[in-house]
Structures are given as structure tokens and as C-alpha cells.
Amino acid sequence: MSRPELQAPPEIYYDDTVAKKYTQNSRNQEIQAQMTYRALELLALPAGRPSYILDIGCGSGLSGEILEEEGHVWTGVDISPSMLEVALEREVEGDLFLQDIGQGLGFRPGTFDGAIRFVHTLDSYRYERLMLPVFSISVLQWLFNAETSHPTSSPPHRLSRFFTTLYAALKNPSRAVLQFYPSSDSQITMCSTIARRAGFGGGVIVDYPNSKKARKVFLCLFVGTGSYSGSTIAEEVPRGLEGD
Amino acid sequence: MRLIAHHILACHAKGCTSNNFPLKFSDVESQNAEAEFSPDFLKGFYPKIEWNVLITTAKEKFIKFGEVSLPEEQPNLEDLDEETLKKIHHVLLEIDVITGKMSCPNCGHIYPIMSGIPNMLLAEHEIA
Ligand SMILES: [Zn+2]
Numbered sequence: 048m049s050r051p052e053l054q055a056p057p058e059i060y061y062d063d064t065v066a067k068k069y070t071q072n073s074r075n076q077e078i079q080a081q082m083t084y085r086a087l088e089l090l091a092l093p094a095g096r097p098s099y100i101l102d103i104g105c106g107s108g109l110s111g112e113i114l115e116e117e118g119h120v121w122t123g124v125d126i127s128p129s130m131l132e133v134a135l136e137r138e139v140e141g142d143l144f145l146q147d148i149g150q151g152l153g154f155r156p157g158t159f160d161g162a163i164r165f166v167h168t169l170d171s172y173r174y175e176r177l178m179l180p181v182f183s184i185s186v187l188q189w190l191f192n193a194e195t196s197h198p199t200s201s202p203p204h205r206l207s208r209f210f211t212t213l214y215a216a217l218k219n220p221s222r223a224v225l226q227f228y229p230s231s232d233s234q235i236t237m238c239s240t241i242a243r244r245a246g247f248g249g250g251v252i253v254d255y256p257n258s259k260k261a262r263k264v265f266l267c268l269f270v271g272t273g274s275y276s277g278s279t280i281a282e283e284v285p286r287g288l289e290g291d
Numbered sequence: 292m293r294l295i296a297h298h299i300l301a302c303h304a305k306g307c308t309s310n311n312f313p314l315k316f317s318d319v320e321s322q323n324a325e326a327e328f329s330p331d332f333l334k335g336f337y338p339k340i341e342w343n344v345l346i347t348t349a350k351e352k353f354i355k356f357g358e359v360s361l362p363e364e365q366p367n368l369e370d371l372d373e374e375t376l377k378k379i380h381h382v383l384l385e386i387d388v389i390t391g392k393m394s395c396p397n398c399g400h401i402y403p404i405m406s407g408i409p410n411m412l413l414a415e416h417e418i419a
Contacts, residue, residue: 097332120332122296124411131408140326142296146411150418153303153411155312158339199418208419212303 066129070107070137079109082226086110086163087117089224089252089267089285098160101216103148103225106130108139110163115140122159124148149205154216162213162223206238210245220271222249227264235264242268254288261290292407293324294348295383298340300402300409302395305419310397313344316352319391319404326384330376333383337368340379349382 069075092098097118102111105123107130114121123139124146125131131143146152198204213223227238235251242249248269255261267284302311342365349361361378393402393409400417402409 096335097329099332099336118329120295120329122299128408132406135406135408142292143408144292144296144411145408147413150411150413151303153301154299155301155339158299160335197415199415 063129063132066107066127066133069130070109070133076109080113083110083113083163085254085263086224086226086265087114089265090161090163090222091285092119092161099158101152101154101159101162101213102141103162103164103213105134105141105143108134108137108141108143111139111141112137124152148209148213150199151208151212152216154212156215157218158216159221160218161221162217162225164223164225164227203237203241206241207245210242210247214246214270217270220269222270223247223266223268225266225268227266238266242266246270248272250284252284252287255290256287258290292388292404292409293326293384294345294353294386294388295336296409297348297388297393298345298383300393302397302400302402303411303419304395304398304400304413304417307395307398307400307419311395313341313348313396314393314402315396316348316388317392317394319352319388321353321386321388321391324385324387326380328377328380330373333376333379334368334371336383337371337379340365345379345382349386353382353386 090100092100097120100114100119100121102114102121102123105111105121105125106127108123111121111123111134121141122144123131123134123141124144125134126145126147128145131145134141134143199208217223239251248271249267252265252267254263254265265287297313297316300312300314301307302314346361346363361375361382366375387407388404389407391404393404394400395402398417400413402411404410
């Protein structure tokens with residue numbers, strides 16, 4: 048059976064019940080927290096001052112709350128009204144936008160100090176209800192959806208639109224850390240090629256490459272390579288974590 | 292959405308690459324929100340502020356929320372005192388738009404705001 052992102056657009060997939068269940072699930076909360084800290088590490092933001100962070104696919108704001116705790120100000124975009132509604136109910140501090148990132152982001156140039164994106168792991172309730180196999184999905188996968196035959200719906204077009212507008216929305220220097228579960232090596236190649244064409248440096252990081260369960264793939268993308276408020280952004284991509 | 296969100300938005304419809312900021316507010320309902328005062332964040336964001344847009348927006352639509360007596364000319368970052376920073380903080384982070392519309396000065400696309408969330412989705416023919 049195929050992944051859910053290949054079956055239905057996300058705004059349909061995450062209905063109100065799923066959005067609530069997802070958010071209340073303590074395992075999801077834990078995973079989001081872990082991933083947020085890892086993403087913050089890879090972002091390597093200037094130490095000692097709050098940054099302005101774009102949370103792409105912010106969902107119900109679980110990662111946003113960690114950003115708040117770390118003293119940052121954030122803005123989130125998501126395509127699921129149900130998820131955003133849960134975020135509102137939970138009174139997160141970040142501003143929220145209903146947006147399909149494949150259409151491009153509508154932010155002024157050089158707005159953000161960094162951008163993050165996490166995987167969404169569906170809870171068991173959903174698996175049972177839809178009898179779908181267990182897997183994880185992420186926003187980048189939605190970009191591979193071709194919903195109509197219109198040229199702007201093609202995966203390369205959507206990816207290109209996303210990376211171009213994300214690049215523009217970020218400050219120089221800064222980074223974007225995007226986690227995704229590529230279904231094939233060609234998806235990794237396609238993402239990094241289009242990201243590079245949009246102007247990004249950086250590359251792919253794999254955490255726990257030898258563990259089937261813990262393996263995680265990130266795109267760690269750089270805007271510029273200059274001095275970063277005293278510290279210098281290393282030009283090489285950070286190393287992935289080792290172990291199982 | 293708070294006014295800082297309005298301040299970072301530009302129309303992203305097809306062909307809209309200039310004169311697409313600021314989006315024009317109409318039919319706005321807003322409330323006062325409280326946010327933690329962070330001078331360091333404000334100073335980091337300060338170079339992004341279009342002063343004229345900030346004071347015009349605040350005066351036109353949101354004057355009922357407290358004193359927005361910001362200077363007409365943008366002060367230099369080094370000259371910012373705490374009082375001015377607090378006023379900027381209030382305008383950017385404590386005025387919360389609940390419903391309304393934002394329209395693009397260039398193409399006229401309307402981004403509706405419902406329950407505090409702007410709908411940025413475009414129709415197929417508007418996608419660049
Ligand atoms: Zn426009």
C-alpha cells in the first residue's frame with residue numbers, strides 16, 4: 048500500500064480528530080521535542096540572542112513551543128486547517144499561516160534567521176482507522192504530489208517554487224534544516240539539485256545511517272557562508288549522528 | 292496574527308514581484324494580546340522594519356489600542372531607548388488581528404484572515 052501523501056492532499060488527511068489525537072499523543076510530543084532540539088543544533092543559530100524562525104509545516108505548534116522555550120520567536124505555515132485550529136486552541140505564541148508551500152512562500156526577502164521542518168509521525172489510532180501501514184510522512188513529500196495536470200502542480204515545479212521563495216525569505220547568512228523521509232535516492236537528488244539551483248549551499252545529513260529505526264535524513268541548507276554574529280558558519284555540512 | 296506577521300508578508304501570486312508590500316488591511320477586527328518584551332529580538336528585527344509602513348498601519352487601523360506615538364522618522368538602532376522599544380514591541384507583537392482582509396496593492400488578490408489565521412492559498416491560475 049502506498050504512503051498517505053500519495054493518496055490524498057494533506058488538508059484532507061489531517062481532519063479535526065486526527066489533528067487533536069496527533070497533538071495529544073505523548074510519543075508524538077516526545078519525537079517532536081527531540082527533533083526540534085536536533086534541528087536547532089543543526090541550525091547553529093547565533094548564541095545568546097533570540098532568532099526569528101520559520102516553522103514549515105508547523106502543525107499544532109508542538110515544535111513551536113520548544114522554540115518559544117528556547118527564547119525564539121517563530122512563525123508557522125501549514126496546509127492543514129485542522130492542525131492550525133489545534134495550535135490556536137493551545138494558544139501558541141507564533142503567528143500562523145494557512146499555506147501550501149508548493150505554491151511558494153509569501154515572505155519579504157531576508158526575513159528569517161532560520162527555518163525548520165519536521166517529520167510528522169501518525170499515531171496508532173490513525174493506522175487502525177485507515178488500516179495503513181506504519182510510516183512517517185513529511186511536508187517535503189507533499190511537494191511530490193501532482194494533484195492536477197496543471198504545470199504548476201508538477202513535483203519539480205512545486206519544489207522549485209518552495210526552495211526559491213524559502214531562499215529569498217531567509218537572511219544571509221542563515222540555514223534551513225528540513226527533515227524528510229525520501230522514498231528513493233532519486234527524491235534526495237531531486238530535492239538537493241533544486242535547492243542548489245535556488246541558491247542554497249549545504250547538503251544531505253544522515254543521522255544513524257545504519258539503524259533501520261533511528262535513521263533520519265536531513266537537508267541542511269545554507270544561505271551564504273559569511274560570519275554569523277561573531278561565529279562563522281562552517282562551510283561543510285555538519286556530520287550525522289552515529290550509532291544505532 | 293500580530294502586526295509583525297503583516298510586516299513580513301508580501302503577495303506571492305504570479306507576477307507579483309514588486310509593489311506587493313504592504314498588503315492593505317480592510318474590515319479588520321483586532322484585540323490586544325500580551326507578549327513578553329524582548330529588546331534583543333526587536334533589535335535583531337529592527338533592520339527589517341519599514342518605518343513608514345509600521346506607523347501608517349498602526350495609526351490607520353489600530354490607534355484605539357494604546358498610544359502609538361512613535362517618531363515620524365525611524366530612530367537609529369543605537370539611539371533606541373527602552374520607551375521607544377516598548378512602543379515598537381506593542382505595535383508589532385501585541386496587536387492581534389482576528390478577522391479581516393489583506394489585499395495586494397499590485398494584483399488585488401485578497402488574503403482573508405479568519406480566526407487570526409491568514410489564508411495564503413492561491414488559485415491555480417495565480418501560482419507562479
Ligand atoms: Zn499580488
